[in-house]
Amino acid sequence: MTQAQQTVKLPSSAFTGLTEVSEVAATGNVLGVINYTTECTDPRVENGLLTLDLHMAADLGEAFAEVWTTARPVETGEHHGVVYAHDGEYLLVAGRIAPTGRYTEDTRAAYVAALDLMDGLGYKNCFRMWNFLNDINGDNAEGLEIYRDFCKGRAEAFELFHFGDKEVPSATGIGSLGGGIAFYFLASRSAALTSVENSKQMAAYHYPRQYGPRPPKFARATYLAGTHTDRRSGQIYVAGTASIRGHETLHDGDVVAQVKLSLDNIEHLVSDENLADYEIVRGNSLLDVDNIKVYVRHRADIPTVKKMCEERFSPNARIQYLNVDVCRADLLVEIEGIIA
Numbered sequence: 001m002t003q004a005q006q007t008v009k010l011p012s013s014a015f016t017g018l019t020e021v022s023e024v025a026a027t028g029n030v031l032g033v034i035n036y037t038t039e040c041t042d043p044r045v046e047n048g049l050l051t052l053d054l055h056m057a058a059d060l061g062e063a064f065a066e067v068w069t070t071a072r073p074v075e076t077g078e079h080h081g082v083v084y085a086h087d088g089e090y091l092l093v094a095g096r097i098a099p100t101g102r103y104t105e106d107t108r109a110a111y112v113a114a115l116d117l118m119d120g121l122g123y124k125n126c127f128r129m130w131n132f133l134n135d136i137n138g139d140n141a142e143g144l145e146i147y148r149d150f151c152k153g154r155a156e157a158f159e160l161f162h163f164g165d166k167e168v169p170s171a172t173g174i175g176s177l178g179g180g181i182a183f184y185f186l187a188s189r190s191a192a193l194t195s196v197e198n199s200k201q202m203a204a205y206h207y208p209r210q211y212g213p214r215p216p217k218f219a220r221a222t223y224l225a226g227t228h229t230d231r232r233s234g235q236i237y238v239a240g241t242a243s244i245r246g247h248e249t250l251h252d253g254d255v256v257a258q259v260k261l262s263l264d265n266i267e268h269l270v271s272d273e274n275l276a277d278y279e280i281v282r283g284n285s286l287l288d289v290d291n292i293k294v295y296v297r298h299r300a301d302i303p304t305v306k307k308m309c310e311e312r313f314s315p316n317a318r319i320q321y322l323n324v325d326v327c328r329a330d331l332l333v334e335i336e337g338i339i340a
């Protein structure tokens with residue numbers, strides 16, 4: 001191992017019940033607590049912990065927390081409305097945009113605040129973004145779908161920061177049950193990043209105009225390692241993945257076929273065949289994916305989706321199922337995860 005590999009410890013996340021957060025927090029340095037719960041609030045620092053509540057659960061019985069921990073002591077702060085925590089190597093920044101009739105400008109402003117913060121504090125390697133949009137498939141005040149409205153603001157912010165398409169992080173852009181748009185991002189100071197595409201899907205940033213005025217800017221996965229020469233032991237952050245080949249949704253109305261294609265897409269994405277383009281050799285399969293979130297549009301489909309996921313992921317994988325809308329009206333399911 002090189003010295004850099006030894007010193008840059010990669011971050012980790014765990015799912016826990018809402019009431020167990022303080023026990024998990026006591027075991028390490030907490031970068032952030034993301035509550036997938038019954039209401040959305042502005043991000044805050046609570047008992048010294050950066051906390052973001054997302055409206056992603058119908059009742060407290062299905063709520064859970066995702067707790068991000070790192071190796072070093074964490075400091076928190078606030079910058080132009082976004083709240084952050086950092087440990088000298090990793091930064092988590094969270095924000096919320098209140099419900100409005102047009103999201104482009106507010107999304108651009110909130111993203112600018114977060115990107116500006118990363119620049120200012122020297123966390124220039126953003127490797128994962130999550131975005132939660134209430135009424136994602138609904139129309140804004142001008143008749144533009146809220147997801148497309150959001151994509152426009154995001155693309156404009158990236159442009160202002162001269163973010164090249166090949167540098168965009170992996171992301172999730174998913175529905176939520178309330179609260180406008182909430183987001184959290186992870187960035188690093190010195191870890192090495194590789195944005196990974198899926199050779200069987202069109203890069204999202206190349207999607208044609210039929211999907212909105214500006215394409216969604218995200219990578220299918222991010223490979224995060226201590227050094228650029230480590231092409232074997234880094235982490236893989238798998239973006240929200242759905243039943244899309246090329247740029248087209250396949251299997252409209254068929255949840256079983258959509259789950260199968262989503263899983264096939266992830267399987268191919270993390271395979272050495274796909275990663276060869278990036279000189280990454282990891283020997284991965286679906287059995288290595290953990291910290292999985294499965295977003296299901298129709299509650300009644302959850303048992304079917306769960307059965308199929310349990311057949312293909314490891315029995316030890318931690319999986320959360322959430323009942324929310326997906327970024328295209330014809331998508332019934334979406335899956336994300338992490339290979340640590």
Ligand SMILES: C=C(O[C@@H]1C=C(C(=O)O)C=C[C@H]1O)C(=O)O
Nearest residue numbers: 171172173216218240242244327
């Ligand atoms: C499912 C897709 O996109 C979704 C939307 C994303 C976004 O806009 O950030 C990222 C991944 C998925 O959550 C897709 O286009 O394949």
